[in-house]
Amino acid sequence: MDARSRLLYWMLEASRGGPTRRRIIRALHESPSNMHQLAVSLNLDYKTVQGHVETLAENGIVYRMKDGYGAVYFISPEFEGNDYMKKALGSGEDGND
16 A cells, blocks of 8 residues: 555544544535535535545645635546546445455
8 A cells, every 4th residue: 555545544444533524525526515515515514524635635635726715626536547536426325345
């Protein structure tokens, strides 16, 4: 398993926030969004989304086009083609498909 796959495994599977981060990744894969849009579409508290998105951004899994209010987040190109990312995006809500 390469370093990016290990990071994704840790962020999406092995940590307590993994299921929520997986939902965020799937939502961003479908449509790049800002934090408010993510919170509404995933029916999550804004602060919850903010914390998870910041963790994903700190680890280079997502990035934003600009700083400040309304910043739109995308999946980082370095991770888009990753086999583990493809698996995470293609599996069901609980990741057990």
